[in-house]
Amino acid sequence: MDLTVTTAELAGAASALVKLVPGRLIDPVLSGLLLTASPDGVAVAANDRERAAQVSRSAVVHTEGRVLVPARPLADTLRALEQEQVRLVVEGSKLAIRAPGARYALPLLDADVHPGVGTAPAVAGSVAGAMFASALSTVVLAASRDDALPMFTGVRIRSEGDRLVLVSTDRYQMALASLPWSPAGSPVDALVPASLLGELARQLPSGPVTVHADRDRFGLGWAGALVTTAVLDGSFLHESKIHLSDVDTVVTLDADALAGAVRRVGLYADARRVLLVEIGDGEIRLRAADQQAGEAEESVKSTVEGGRTGQAYQSRFLTDALRCFAGREVRMEIQPGMRATVFSSVEEVEPSVRYVVMPMLPPR
Amino acid sequence: MDLTVTTAELAGAASALVKLVPGRLIDPVLSGLLLTASPDGVAVAANDRERAAQVSRSAVVHTEGRVLVPARPLADTLRALEQEQVRLVVEGSKLAIRAPGARYALPLLDADVHPGVGTAPAVAGSVAGAMFASALSTVVLAASRDDALPMFTGVRIRSEGDRLVLVSTDRYQMALASLPWSPAGSPVDALVPASLLGELARQLPSGPVTVHADRDRFGLGWAGALVTTAVLDGSFLHESKIHLSDVDTVVTLDADALAGAVRRVGLYADARRVLLVEIGDGEIRLRAADQQAGEAEESVKSTVEGGRTGQAYQSRFLTDALRCFAGREVRMEIQPGMRATVFSSVEEVEPSVRYVVMPMLPPR
Numbered sequence: 001m002d003l004t005v006t007t008a009e010l011a012g013a014a015s016a017l018v019k020l021v022p023g024r025l026i027d028p029v030l031s032g033l034l035l036t037a038s039p040d041g042v043a044v045a046a047n048d049r050e051r052a053a054q055v056s057r058s059a060v061v062h063t064e065g066r067v068l069v070p071a072r073p074l075a076d077t078l079r080a081l082e083q084e085q086v087r088l089v090v091e092g093s094k095l096a097i098r099a100p101g102a103r104y105a106l107p108l109l110d111a112d113v114h115p116g117v118g119t120a121p122a123v124a125g126s127v128a129g130a131m132f133a134s135a136l137s138t139v140v141l142a143a144s145r146d147d148a149l150p151m152f153t154g155v156r157i158r159s160e161g162d163r164l165v166l167v168s169t170d171r172y173q174m175a176l177a178s179l180p181w182s183p184a185g186s187p188v189d190a191l192v193p194a195s196l197l198g199e200l201a202r203q204l205p206s207g208p209v210t211v212h213a214d215r216d217r218f219g220l221g222w223a224g225a226l227v228t229t230a231v232l233d234g235s236f237l238h239e240s241k242i243h244l245s246d247v248d249t250v251v252t253l254d255a256d257a258l259a260g261a262v263r264r265v266g267l268y269a270d271a272r273r274v275l276l277v278e279i280g281d282g283e284i285r286l287r288a289a290d291q292q293a294g295e296a297e298e299s300v301k302s303t304v305e306g307g308r309t310g311q312a313y314q315s316r317f318l319t320d321a322l323r324c325f326a327g328r329e330v331r332m333e334i335q336p337g338m339r340a341t342v343f344s345s346v347e348e349v350e351p352s353v354r355y356v357v358m359p360m361l362p363p364r
Numbered sequence: 365m366d367l368t369v370t371t372a373e374l375a376g377a378a379s380a381l382v383k384l385v386p387g388r389l390i391d392p393v394l395s396g397l398l399l400t401a402s403p404d405g406v407a408v409a410a411n412d413r414e415r416a417a418q419v420s421r422s423a424v425v426h427t428e429g430r431v432l433v434p435a436r437p438l439a440d441t442l443r444a445l446e447q448e449q450v451r452l453v454v455e456g457s458k459l460a461i462r463a464p465g466a467r468y469a470l471p472l473l474d475a476d477v478h479p480g481v482g483t484a485p486a487v488a489g490s491v492a493g494a495m496f497a498s499a500l501s502t503v504v505l506a507a508s509r510d511d512a513l514p515m516f517t518g519v520r521i522r523s524e525g526d527r528l529v530l531v532s533t534d535r536y537q538m539a540l541a542s543l544p545w546s547p548a549g550s551p552v553d554a555l556v557p558a559s560l561l562g563e564l565a566r567q568l569p570s571g572p573v574t575v576h577a578d579r580d581r582f583g584l585g586w587a588g589a590l591v592t593t594a595v596l597d598g599s600f601l602h603e604s605k606i607h608l609s610d611v612d613t614v615v616t617l618d619a620d621a622l623a624g625a626v627r628r629v630g631l632y633a634d635a636r637r638v639l640l641v642e643i644g645d646g647e648i649r650l651r652a653a654d655q656q657a658g659e660a661e662e663s664v665k666s667t668v669e670g671g672r673t674g675q676a677y678q679s680r681f682l683t684d685a686l687r688c689f690a691g692r693e694v695r696m697e698i699q700p701g702m703r704a705t706v707f708s709s710v711e712e713v714e715p716s717v718r719y720v721v722m723p724m725l726p727p728r
Contacts, residue, residue: 070658073631082624094659101662101664102662104661264468267468294434294470294471297468298465299466
């Protein structure tokens with residue numbers, strides 16, 4: 001293999017793959033990047049048997065070939081280089097990275113035992129990348145990070161006619177987002193690891209993204225790139241609608257104003273980090289008290305309809321919920337007792353997002 | 365106590381004190397901020413018996429008084445507030461922080477057992493703040509962070525006629541800086557904790573700074589602010605000159621070009637993080653090799669005088685040394701054998717800085 005490529009382009013591709021496919025410490029081969037040089041350019045791929053990703057970049061290919069090299073050293077070297085062009089050439093048992101005045105050489109790993117690029121599941125439909133990224137960045141907030149209960153670490157992605165619906169929960173909070181969807185195959189219903197979706201939300205382009213799915217795998221594709229993952233096992237989240245039986249208080253207010261108050265009053269919360277939300281006339285009051293930290297009270301202007309049902313919440317859940325509605329008016333639908341409060345946008349926006357927070361017992 | 369003050373000003377003062385005087389977990393009183401309201405405004409002070417700091421801010425004082433409150437909650441609350449003005453008023457056993465629509469209350473601590481503001485050691489002279497900050501940020505790099513050997517965690521600050529000389533070492537590297545000094549009292553010779561000096565380098569104003577010193581304490585003062593600390597015990601660093609007995613190779617080159625090469629080639633260094641520097645004709649070559657990571661070689665254009673003595677160095681020490689000369693030409697004076705290499709600026713600049721790095725045995 002021997003090729004010349006724009007440094008920044010290959011550096012971007014290698015860094016993206018390192019973030020999408022973390023690899024397995026136990027097997028260096030599964031932490032490798034597979035470089036394939038063909039007349040079309042260079043394809044870079046990673047596959048740790050659970051997750052797989054591939055990207056293509058244009059390159060001037062002097063000699064075709066295929067090599068497997070350690071991913072992180074390649075990505076780090078390319079990113080640190082200041083030269084605009086870089087040459088990658090196999091020299092004996094090494095892949096040399098050459099730029100004027102400099103040579104770096106990475107050991108070649110055994111490409112024959114690597115699982116390869118992998119095949120893509122069938123196309124199920126397509127979405128707008130920017131909107132999908134926005135929806136993903138919202139729902140990953142409510143997913144659990146506790147690997148002991150894998151099914152709560154996923155986001156359920158399901159097609160419902162011309163909408164794609166995303167749901168996640170860690171049992172204390174739940175996020176729902178939906179967005180327009182152009183179906184082009186079988187319906188989608190998959191539980192996808194939230195950690196991968198969080199990274200994809202950062203990497204997705206704003207243009208069209210194809211959704212790939214079969215029984216075992218889920219994937220996203222866009223210009224020259226394809227990322228797939230094994231799906232999680234779990235069918236706990238069959239609801240994509242929230243049934244509110246007993247809303248007696250509806251509060252609408254500026255999400256950022258409330259988020260600011262939560263941040264400040266949260267400094268005074270007790271060991272459980274619980275804030276009390278009291279409903280007043282044309283305002284809500286946040287309160288917190290802790291024997292050591294002191295006490296705090298802050299009012300936020302609001303439109304209040306219905307009753308006067310206050311609740312107590314963990315400040316972290318309020319912060320996450322409000323982040324989904326930054327810069328907008330948010331509606332809080334409050335049910336009495338230990339029943340959920342639903343946050344939604346007053347204005348209709350796409351993706352449509354609802355965030356559900358379970359109340360806590362108020363501080364004594 | 366009852367006063368109204370500009371939020372950002374008091375927030376800045378409280379945050380600065382929290383960083384300068386970390387306090388003692390074991391005694392909440394020593395982690396407190398002492399607020400004193402007088403017709404002149406408000407003075408904020410911290411004193412954990414080892415370090416002490418005080419700043420003054422203008423304020424509209426409605427009622428004079430003095431209170432002690434937990435430092436970090438006060439600083440965090442002030443920093444999070446969006447209102448331009450804030451009122452601090454004692455209400456019972458609390459200090460209330462009031463802004464429109466909001467009230468936060470901190471418990472009062474027992475001010476009578478607090479060591480108070482403390483007295484300043486006598487003035488010994490003065491320096492230009494910006495230049496002193498630059499010199500401090502350089503010498504703290506070479507100080508040790510290992511509290512097991514306290515004398516290496518300090519910077520020796522000594523007056524020599526009309527120069528103030530700063531020296532630090534962790535035994536593997538050494539930094540020397542000197543700058544113009546206007547003496548105004550007894551000579552200074554103190555070993556001052558590097559961690560405090562690092563924070564002071566960030567906080568010092570560009571204008572004049574007075575240096576205070578006596579046998580037990582060292583301090584810096586500037587407009588309305590005074591920071592003092594107990595000095596460390598240790599008189600190991602009596603040399604402020606470096607005697608180079610056997611320099612046989614002098615290399616001059618662009619510090620940033622070398623720093624970039626160290627960063628890239630360092631990715632390929634072995635477990636000891638050692639880089640080999642070889643002297644060529646009109647260039648130096650950096651080399652590193654590791655069985656797992658691969659190998660790297662990079663040339664940097666240089667002016668070479670004298671012999672061809674190469675050395676091996678820890679990449680971290682090279683990075684620290686070169687940071688002191690960023691944007692400038694640097695001179696490396698290399699001695700053969702296990703003798704020190706001295707880095708200095710080709711152009712004469714203030715503060716004058718020399719950085720000494722001990723070589724390592726070359727990689728086998």
